[in-house]
Amino acid sequence: MAIDAKGIDFSSSFVKDIGNGLNVSFWHDRWVGEYTLKNKFAKLFELEEDKNVSVADRVDIQDNRKIFKWQWVGPFRGRSIDELQNITSIVSSVQLNNYSQDKWKYTLESDGVFRTKGLSSLILSSTITSTTNSSTLRNKALPLKVEIFIWRANQLRLPVRIELDKRGIDLDSVLCPICKKLVESVEHSF
Structure with a gap:
């Protein structure tokens, strides 16, 4: 590949x-x-x-x-x-x-074996193609965990109450636990 x-x-x-x-x-x-x-x-x-x-x-x-x-x-x-x-x-x-x-073969390595270290190197040195076909260029000025957090927020993948509820997790309420007035969404959290 x-x-x-x-x-x-x-x-x-x-x-x-x-x-x-x-x-x-x-x-x-x-x-x-x-x-x-x-x-x-x-x-x-x-x-x-x-x-x-x-x-x-x-x-x-x-x-x-x-x-x-x-x-x-x-x-x-x-x-x-x-x-x-x-x-x-x-x-x-x-x-x-x-x-x-039968076994899985990893096509990004010449020997067909998946290694986390090899994948991490590819991610850190490349543009990542997401499932939505939008590309995100790695910004090396930001810490990786900050970039991951921003990406997760953009993809609505943060564990806020409304997203957890959409995924079938049983919660007592989807209201924000701090203000108790509005639904806890990514936008509301920020």
Whole structure:
């Protein structure tokens, strides 16, 4: 995975490394290629009977031949036929190993192993791409904990009563414990 001027793409920095395929979701996990099969083959995903099926449940080896065990809920038309041919050619290159467990692979390190120190170095030296696609440039004049606090406040991720209530935490009241008149929100706290 490349790190460019826009930042680090954390959402796709972990991929499944196939062993026996028992713990890898065929459709939801990124295990072959750059995208999940659910996103790459949307029409087939709509026709899939078991959307939470594992790789091992869909790919079987019998007499040294790869057999695909599909389960569709409806007939194929148009683009679905093309998608089936494409997905079959992509998945046919995958080798399952019954003696090896599935594991996560971290693509930002050359050896595939996640290390907190390496990630911290990337964060401190790069622009961070957030989940909202807005970038935040690291301001090295501020302490890191201040920057994190400001980022959390902007993302409404501070543990104020209104945000805790939205997340289903049972509170006796969402009113500010100091003034007891207004709802305790990020804005009110400041």
